[in-house]
Each structure stands twice: as structure tokens, then as C-alpha cells.
Amino acid sequence: IRKQVRKNIKSNKLIQILEFPVLFLGAKPSNTPAFYNFMNYADFGLGTWHPIGGMYKVVEGMVALAESLGVEFRTNANVEKIITDATNKVSGLVVNGEQIDADLVLSGADYHHTETLLNENVRQYSENYWSKKTFAPSSLLFYVAFDKKLTNVCHHTLFFDSDFDVHAKDIYDTPRWPDNPLFYASFPSMTDDSFAPEDCEAATFLIPLAPGLEDTEELRELYFKKIIIRLEKLTNQDVQKNIIFKKSFCVNDFVEQYNSYKGNAYGLANTLFQTAFLRPKIKSNKVANLYFTGQLTVPGPGVPPALISGKIASDLITKNQ
Template identity: 55%
Template sequence: MISKRIAIIGAGFSGIASATYLANKGYEVHLYEKHAIAGGRARQLKTDNGYTFDMGPSWYWMPEIFENYFKDFGKNLKDYYQLVKLDPQFEMIFANSKMSIPSSYDNLKEIFEAKEKGAAERLDDFMADAQKKYEIGMGEFVQKPCLSLTEFASLKILKNSFKLNLFTNFSTFVRRYFTHPDLITLMEFPVIFLGAAPKDIPALYSLMNYGGMKLGTFYPIGGMGQIIHAMVKLAQEKGVKFHYNANVEKIVVENNIAKQLIINNEKINFDHIISSADYHFTETKLLDKEYRNYNEEYWDKKTFAPSCLIYYLGINKKLDHIPHHTLFFENSLEQHTHEIYTDKKWPTKPLFYMCCPSKTDDSVAPIGHENLFLLMPLATGIKDDENLREKYFNDMITRIEEKFGLSNIKANIDYKKSYCIDDFTNDYGAYKGNAYGLANTLQQTAFLKPTIKNKKVKNLYYTGQLTVPGPGVPPSLISGKIVANEIINS
């Protein structure tokens, strides 16, 4: 017999995904979100003067993960939002050159060959290997709940375990194929989404290169928030009840069973509870100490993905020659990652990322204006204040002007908002202000991540970027499905 009432804390990707899978199986699902809108880190910010900003994720890779999500419910993604393929996919700026990454793989090979003789053929070899990892990794590996090592004893995984390169680091792996520093940087950059330096990430994650550069970079018209809107609509079609401005204050446990949530000072009974809120926040703020899976020492030893400094900018004129996505890699990736993970300080010579969705989408800015999103990765847990934010803002603006031949951008800003470490902590309860969850190092992969099940409370589960399969939008969708299936199959 199905236990009917399910509570889910947090309306981000993983929370909404869990809710929809469970409601589809007949459960009564209530989703509680402390903000006024859904989305979590993928919320949208709409301004009075006509801008729509995606507050968090801005890259749309691994398109079939999104398509499969809607197919699971007999739906077609195209019925919910319009997807366009970007060409160029993105531009990468180096110290003395820049590289525009085309949508066409054949054109990409030409760029590789022009940089380094024989690199086109080696790119084919790299991508063929990455495709195998992608098919095994995304088809088998990341779909596991990771509650036991025996889950990985399937014939397919065992047969291909050597090919997954779990014990080779990504930096070494890339250098087997390419020697030109620009090509190395290009191939290494996707693993930044996994929250660790290339030298600390298993070579398994070359699957990211295939899932991005080979399959293509996409954009949903209206912004990444349109995915959230689509998921909310689908969830409501399945009967999920959304509760906004709902501050969950405590998970009430009796006899090792989670009985209630206290929400806005009201006690409400449930049969199962899932938290898609920050895992550390859930355990330290919502649970009594004796029911926590992990102590503070455990979390302190974990390698967290970066926090970041973000700026949302409205520009009251068009900016020529700027593409949709731009990566500013004029400085050393190794130095910046060292200052994120080892030195833990504000970067000396930072890299940063710029998104200008108004180049693709007229709906996100007033006519004749531009929508700019700037992001600079940072160490977690370091000092955050307005003066530091402004210092790095000025550095980013200066570099944009220099690289694109622009002038006086600041004089044309008609909307400006920053978002940084303290905001991630205040808005999401993010441990040390992290933006992306746990880094996907070998020591934090699969069953070595925080478990999806509470070990002491049998009907309490966790989903999202601090548990399996890890950080990023596609993994968050998968995480929600994994946890829902655990309850459905229990």
C-alpha cells in the first residue's frame, strides 16, 4: 500500500523532479519553497525596467537528459519551451588570441588542425572515447542511488571499467591528445562545471566534452528559467501542490521516523520527507543532532565546488561583437583554481565568464538594450563585502571593453545587482556560500558522496547537488528521479 503524503523541501530542479515522479505514481505531493517563486538557484530575476535575468545556471548541455525527463511522462519538450542551438556555441578569449567554437563539429576539427598539426584526427579519437564514457556514465553510472558497491557490479560497467579512466586525472588525459596550450585550456574548461581543478577530476569526465562541444550548446527562449516554468507546469498537471513563502523550520522525528514538518510555525504530518535544500543546512538547521548523517568535521574535510561573484547588468545600448557565451581565460587556469581550492583567497588574476542572452533572445531585455551576466568563480568561505565585489566588477568591465573594443560600458548601465558568497548563504543556506555543491573528485564520486537516505530516520531522503550524481542541471534532474524511485520501490 502506498504511503500517500510526501513533503519535499525546496523547489529547485531536483525537488520538482522528485515531486513529479512521485505524483505520477499516485502520491499526494506537497512541495515547500521559502522564496516567492520556484527555481532555487535557477530562479529568474525580473526588473521593473524590463530585464529578465537567469540568476544561476546559463549553460544548456546534454539535451537528451531534458528530453528524456519529459518523455518519462509521455510529454514532448517542444510543447513546453522553444530550444535553439547556438552557433557559435561560445567564444574563448586567451592572452593573445581568441577562439570561436562553432556548432559544426567538422568546423571545430578545422580549428583544431589549424592550431596543431594532427589535432583534428586526435579530436576524433578523444570524442570517440568520450562518447563511450558518456553512454556508460549517463546511461548507467549516474542513474544509481549509490547505496551499495554492488550497484556497480553490472556486466556492462565491469566490462568497461578500465575504459572509464577513473584513476587517471583529467589534466593528464587531455595532454595525451593535445599539446597546444589553447586546445588544452579549451578541453579542460568544461570540468569547471564539476567543481574542481582538472588535475583533481577523473578522466571519466571527458564525457562533458562530448555532452557539450560535440552534442552542442543550446538555449531555451525566455532563459533557463523557462525549464523551471515547464517543470512546474508539468508537476501541477500531475497534481503536485506548490507552497511558496513556506519556511521549513524543523523536521520532527519520533521513534526514528520523520513525522512532521514545522512550516511557518505550523505542524504538518507526512509519510515521507525529501529535502532538496542544502544537505548541510538540512542536517544542522532542521534536524536534531542525534539524527544527522554527518558531523561538522565530515563537511569541513569535503572539497566543495566554488562559490562565485555574479553581476546582473542591464545595458541601455547594444554591444557590438559580443557573443552569447564568452570565457575570459587570458590568465592562468592553474593559478585561479589553486586560489579557489588551496590558497582559498580572492583571485590574483581571475578568469571569468560572460553571458549575453539578449544576443539570442529579444525577450530578456528591452529593445535596443543588452542583458549581461558576469560570473567569477571564488573559493568558498572567504570574506565577502561590497568593496571587494566592486573591485572585481571594475576588472571584468575593463577586460570586456579591451577585448571587444568597447568604451564606457558603466555609463550605459541602467540595472546593476551583485550576488556573492553571503547571498548564497542567506538565500539557500549554502555551506560556506558554495554555488555548485560538492566537487566531483574521485574521493567524492558515486557512493563516496553524502548518501541520499538518512541512516537513522528511515523515511527521510536527500536530493540535489550535494548528493548523487553531483553538481549541474542534468545531474540535478537525475538526482530527483533517483530519490523518487527509492520511495516508489520501497
């Protein structure tokens, strides 16, 4: 990507904008196939779309469709074990201590975590395999409410007032908390009135980080101060005294809530040797009726690829059953 972008673009600011999405793919621009420039085309050519009411409205729409087709959902249900029989086929699950029979299992959970629910002899990938893989970043997120409207920002705002290459190095080469991170800010209430009361603003701030970093409340607070001071300086406004709500989400939360390997937020990196058929398989080669979907398998991380993954898995299940 770096070679292709710099061949055609001379403006340093434009170069930074076109290379920034690569941070979430799991490698530096110099190590990411130019094919992934399609992300920039999707952003700038096709546009960024916002579902009124937020991304969860998409989830609610999918649930409503599924329920109309007879699907039953069980929420707050922790899968503790995948049971296989003597022929290495899934026969059931242990969910919240209760055994449930199953004809097949399609897991959209973290791939590594799903395999830990199996007996070791039917796992496809060892701990050594996962430890050698290159993962996309984790993130430090802040969900913030302001009791006034903000100025000099857009719904989607990227802050490039620090060195891109230094931050990328802190994620991929020598994993550490960055001194002066780039960050992304979203102000959805500028587009969608349902996100905040009148004359108020809702915001999400995101700092990409290396997975597996130490995560403490003190570090989170330190980095919130870093970015909010820079926001005030760059947009020429005071906002700290107008914060009426703040919640953070980081490495520990990705592990606790999603069983995410090392707390990654975006799955496996899209490096050349972790692309397409070189990614973990959708169908288990050791358990006949076990399938996988989501960001750690084909085609890769991100909402559209994860949805495509589900389509591929469903077609494969239909073909095999």
C-alpha cells in the same frame, strides 16, 4: 583530465577551453577523473541549449506538469524543523511556525542544512565530516543591463586573458580572492529577444571563487571594475557608460537564500573519493522516511545531474513505500 587533454591537444588556447569547465567541478584538472571530460563532449559535441525565456521557463514547465498531477506548492515557506518520532521516522515539519504532518520528506535543499533541522542523534554526517569535504566553488555573479548592443562577444564568452593555473590555485590550494580571475560572460539577449528591449543587451558575468571567502560590497565592486575594464579592452568597445542596471550575487547570498554550506554554488567537488557511492546518501540511514536530492548527493552538481538525482530518489521512494 589534464593528462588526457594534454595527450591529444597541443594548442594552449584549446587546452584552456577544455580545462576551464573543471573549475566548477571542485578540483583542478590534475585532480579530476578523466571521466568528466564528458562535459566537454556535451558542450562541443551535443551543443549548448537555451530555453527561450531563460532557465526559469524550465522551472515553470515542471511546476505546470506537477500541478496537473495534483501537486500543491507552498512558496515563501521556511522549514524550521524536521520532526521525528520515537522510532526515528519523520512525523512532520515545522513550516513558518506551523506544524505539518508528513508521511515522508524528500529534501532538495542543501544537504548539510537539511540535517541541521533534525535532532543531532539522527543526523548521518557530523560537522567534522562536512568540514573535511572538498567543495566546488562559489561564484561572484553580476547581472547587468546595457542600453546598447555589444560587439565582439557571443552568447557564451570565456575570458582567458589571465593565468588559469594561478586562478585554480586561488580556489583550491590557498583559498583567496584571485588577483586576475578568469571569468565567463553570457549575453542571452543575443539569442533570445525576450531578455532585453530592442537595441539593448542583457549580460551575466561569473567569476568562480573559493567558498567561504569574505564577501563585502567593496570587494564585489572592485572585481566588477576588474572584469568590465578587461571586457572593454579585449572587445575594443566602451560599455561602462551604457550600464543602466547592475545587481550582484555572491557568497553571502548563497548562504542567505539557499542555506548553502560555506556559500558554495556547485555542491561537493567531483574528486575521485567524492564520486558515485562515496557521496552523501540519497536515503537517510537513520531516519526511515527521509530522502535527499540535489547537487550534494548522487550523482552530483549541475542541472542534469540534479534532475537525475530527483529521478533516482523518486524511484527509491516508490520502491520503499
